Amino acid sequence: MTRAHVAPPPAREPSSILGKVLRKNLRQEREVKRIRYQPFGEKKHPSSTRAKQEERRLWAMAHISINSDYSEWGSSTDAGERARLLQSPCVDTAPKSEGEASPGGLDRGTTSTLGAVFIVVNACLGAGLLNFPAAFSTAGGVAAGVTLQMGMLVFIISGLVILAYCSQASNERTYQEVVWAVCGKLTGVLCEVAIAIYTFGTCIAFLIIIGDQQDKIIAVMAKEPEGAGGGPWYTDRKFTISLTAFLFILPLSIPREIGFQKYASFLSVVGTWYVTAIIIIKYIWPDKEMTPGDILTRPASWMAVFNAMPTICFGFQCHVSSVPVFNSMRQPEVKTWGGVVTAAMVIALAVYMGTGICGFLTFGAAVDPDVLLSYPSEDMAVAVARAFIILSVLTSYPILHFCGRAVVEGLWLRYQGTPVEEDVGRERRRRVLQTLVWFLLTLLLALFIPDIGKVISVIGGLAACFIFVFPGLCLIQAKLSEMEEVKPASWWALVSYGVLLVTLGAFIFGQTTANAIFVDLLA
Secondary structure: OOOOOOOOOOEEEOOOHHHHHHHHHHHHHHHHHOOOOOOOOOOOOOHHHHHHHHHHHHHHHHHHOOOOOOOOOOOOOHHHHHHHHHHOOOOOOOOOOOOOOOOOOOOOEOOOOHHHHHHHHHHOOOOOHHHHHHHHHOOHHHHHHHHHHHHHHHHHHHHHHHHHHHHHHHHHOOOHHHHHHHHHHHHHHHHHHHHHHHHHHHHHHHHHHHHHHHHHHHHHHOOOOOOOOOOOHHHHHHHHHHHHHHHHHHHHHOOOOOHHHHHHHHHHHHHHHHHHHHHHHHOOOOOOOOOOOOOOOOOOHHHHHHHHHHHHHHOOOOOHHHHHHHHOEEEEEEEEHHHHHHHHHHHHHHHHHHHHHHHHHHHHHHHOOHHHHHHHOOOOHHHHHHHHHHHHHHHHHHHHHHHHHHHHHHHHHHHHOOOOOOOHHHHHHHHHHHHHHHHHHHHHHHHHOOOOOHHHHHHHHHHHHHHHHHHHEEEEEEEOOOOOOOOOOHHHHHHHHHHHHHHHHHHHHHHHHHHHHHHHOOO
């Protein structure tokens, strides 16, 4: 009787040393990471797996940037489908054991390379566009502004590539989970807190933008002269912002699910490109009554250049959205992703440069923090741009709030040790309370902060953390995890680059935050 021949198992494709080490560490720490809603150090709750899946579902629905269109530009017409493409909340992205298949084959994305380029572009372009002419004025003119953007572009692109590399190695699908897996629990919690604060500040900026544009539109409708005060009570800025927020924004922010992302994305895309086109056209064919202020040709000091950093960081910050986009691609490869983000950033750079240069040269040092406020109220082409911006922001606020609320919910449940609520009533009460507190605080601050420049100067520093600090920490930790006895020159170069990113990001965050507090907010 002969022994049956057993075929050897098929050879597995060797992974990188980084991938092996991270996956080994992740398997050892999976029990801790899968109970993210449990108090640190306590035993695993039976529903901890559902807790993580619920957090993923919330983040998948919430993690939509102001201008992110995940419809593959025509291939998907359902908002829920776009969320599924970005991140399937029903799939646990823990490293699969041998022979464990992905249920339903949802691990493979469906976004093409070209589609990914446009998604990243739309994630970049947003409300920060209105502040770029003022940023050029702050930096000291066109030459300083262009040089600053070109220099920043290298770090912005490299940060996006680093995040994709670490996402692929750690098998995680969102920004904060990549940071959590690669850098550890403490850094992961700090990242989530930063995301919550960033989205909170962005919501304040949205309400201020609504007030800015409504002031100009109401002035035309009421036939009031420019700068006239003492109008009727119903034209008061505080009243109009509050009325609009309670009538439109609050009802859209309370629901558990969001099904209108496609409308927000479409309006944001159209509004952004229309605003850029109007600013360029108005510079080429200016109105006779427009008299620019001083046209600066050099910065007053080197610190003045850094004062423009918050706007640039806020404008180009798409890194939090980039990890889900990378994982939604049909071929999520780091090399391909490098080409995607390079093309996307070049397109975004062209839009921001066109707006910044033409807006600054049109008004000079007299440009407002919101460039649309510098144009006459009676200009109908600009009035259409204002209407586009208002509609875009009205639908974008709930999305950013949803994103921040998902992070706050995760932090709260983890701190309390509470599993995913099966009691729908308790979940609804908590969601309504979180929404009301968030909404009222952002509205109250927006009523008393004079312009978006004050807000961007604060949250722009946090954007620098997402662009520089967290990717730099991920790169350093990833390279330190490699178990090579002899470190090649490339290893030292990458570690040094990671240190440079962290140092630069920490400097920008510290300098801009201190400047915002002591100069802008306390002035």
